[in-house]
Amino acid sequence: MHAVIDDFKPAVAVIDPVSILVSIGSTSEVKIMLTRLIDFLKTYEITTLCTDLTLGGTSLQRTEIGLSSLMDTWILLRPLESDGESNRTMYIAKSRGIAHSDQVREFLLTDNGVELVNVYLGPEGGVDGLG
Numbered sequence: 001m002h003a004v005i006d007d008f009k010p011a012v013a014v015i016d017p018v019s020i021l022v023s024i025g026s027t028s029e030v031k032i033m034l035t036r037l038i039d040f041l042k043t044y045e046i047t048t049l050c051t052d053l054t055l056g057g058t059s060l061q062r063t064e065i066g067l068s069s070l071m072d073t074w075i076l077l078r079p080l081e082s083d084g085e086s087n088r089t090m091y092i093a094k095s096r097g098i099a100h101s102d103q104v105r106e107f108l109l110t111d112n113g114v115e116l117v118n119v120y121l122g123p124e125g126g127v128d129g130l131g
Contacts, residue, residue, distance in 0.1 A: 016051045072096045
């Protein structure tokens with residue numbers, strides 16, 4: 001990956017999903033490899049988007065590999081189901097050095113891209129959190 005990055009010189013890299021890498025090594029080996037890769041990408045100022053699928057019932061603020069401490073910004077996406085309707089929501093769990101809202105926001109996937117809508121209101125009409 002280092003050689004490809006050196007040759008291609010991307011502005012952005014996407015690792016989707018990082019959790020699949022556990023199939024090629026132990027969790028500790030993958031964490032070491034990803035730590036080195038993320039450090040390499042940060043050194044070259046390459047914006048990196050890492051996705052991870054979390055299992056239901058696990059902590060939403062950490063991954064199986066434990067990468068949240070390496071990330072500058074951590075965005076959580078979650079569907080919320082109520083009264084036969086499913087809404088896609090997001091919130092920023094952390095963002096180092098950047099002011100950000102702690103509100104849960106609903107988002108829509110449209111022909112024009114991702115659109116944020118008003119703060120997510122739960123079934124009783126109040127601001128609803130993620131758990």
